[in-house]
Amino acid sequence: MDYNGGNAAPPRGGEPQPRRTAGGNGAGQGEGQVRDWQRDTWYGPAPAYGNPFDEPEDAPELRDSRSENVNEHLGEFWDQQTTGYQYTGANRSAGERKAAPRRNRTKASSKAAGRSPGAGKILLILICLLIGTWITLRFTIFNLQDIRVEGNQVLTDDEILRISGIQAGDSLLRLDESEVEKRINGDYRLQFRYLEKKIPGQATLRIREREACCWFTYGGILYTMDKNRMIMFETEDLNLRPAELVEVKGLKIRSGCRVGQTLTLNDTSQETLISGLFLEMKVLGCTKLIQEADLSNTGSLLMMTRDGYTVSMGDMTNLHAKLRSTLLVREKLREMELSGGTISVINPENPVYSPSAV
Numbered sequence: 001m002d003y004n005g006g007n008a009a010p011p012r013g014g015e016p017q018p019r020r021t022a023g024g025n026g027a028g029q030g031e032g033q034v035r036d037w038q039r040d041t042w043y044g045p046a047p048a049y050g051n052p053f054d055e056p057e058d059a060p061e062l063r064d065s066r067s068e069n070v071n072e073h074l075g076e077f078w079d080q081q082t083t084g085y086q087y088t089g090a091n092r093s094a095g096e097r098k099a100a101p102r103r104n105r106t107k108a109s110s111k112a113a114g115r116s117p118g119a120g121k122i123l124l125i126l127i128c129l130l131i132g133t134w135i136t137l138r139f140t141i142f143n144l145q146d147i148r149v150e151g152n153q154v155l156t157d158d159e160i161l162r163i164s165g166i167q168a169g170d171s172l173l174r175l176d177e178s179e180v181e182k183r184i185n186g187d188y189r190l191q192f193r194y195l196e197k198k199i200p201g202q203a204t205l206r207i208r209e210r211e212a213c214c215w216f217t218y219g220g221i222l223y224t225m226d227k228n229r230m231i232m233f234e235t236e237d238l239n240l241r242p243a244e245l246v247e248v249k250g251l252k253i254r255s256g257c258r259v260g261q262t263l264t265l266n267d268t269s270q271e272t273l274i275s276g277l278f279l280e281m282k283v284l285g286c287t288k289l290i291q292e293a294d295l296s297n298t299g300s301l302l303m304m305t306r307d308g309y310t311v312s313m314g315d316m317t318n319l320h321a322k323l324r325s326t327l328l329v330r331e332k333l334r335e336m337e338l339s340g341g342t343i344s345v346i347n348p349e350n351p352v353y354s355p356s357a358v
Helices: 060-065 068-072 094-099 107-112 119-141 157-164 177-185 268-284 319-335
Strands: 146-150 190-198 202-209 214-218 221-225 231-235 246-249 253-255 290-294 301-305 310-314 342-344 352-354
Touching (some): 146 157, 157 177, 157 202, 177 190, 246 268, 268 319, 319 342
Parallel strands (some): 146 202, 214 246, 246 290, 310 342
Antiparallel strands (some): 190 202, 214 221, 221 231, 301 310, 342 352
């Protein structure tokens, strides 16, 4: 009989071989050497098609210590096909691995990974709130709607805003004051003062228009300039003399005689004198009263009023006091009906009047 209970296949040669037993072939025959269940058992080469879980018929008592699934070949294990080597997950076919059920992650595993089921929704809500808040602030509170221009008298508001680059609808947060100042000062007619931003959506641009305060001729061309020596106007028609501006004489010009350029003088003391003198004249409001200023000698300044008085001012010191003294003396002389002559304000506290020679 074979290992599974059938007839044993004859070995090569075609004739059956006698059964090999544990008691034969030189094995001990005594009670102490061979137990009963070891007699007449197979101990030669294992059958090629034998089942290793089938017990020898000489040892039925082993069945009592084995699982019923092993004895009766029950269970999923016995229904699988093997290839002779250990059957593991790595030996499964691609189809079996694909068909294997996938274990779902539970709430416990999600929490163990540090993720809450509602965390994504909360994050999405926060993002939406932030975007909504930004849009509200951008297009309501920080959206520039009211733009005011101050300090202009000649140029219109629209022209100044065009030069500054400020437009309605701009964001107050992105409105760069330094860039606005650069654009304003880039126009020779304007000077930047400040830019004030207010919430909601308001901005005030304060500028100063350059004002011509004097005029001079050079190379047959008439020029006007402001107190900072910025050339404002030029013409070859010498008959277009500004009636309300002061004619400046004795300038030592180096360069800069172009509209939009700053006049450069060889004598730096003249540059300082022009700025200081015309600033004080504007403060005292007497620019329109002075017809001519001779600056050829900065140590001995001479001016002439429009009503015929010659004013000797000496050097550049105490310009404010000297001009104020000139105005007071002139007013007194007009009350006395004295015209012409020279007013010396070298010592502004003690002015001296000299009538003109008859």
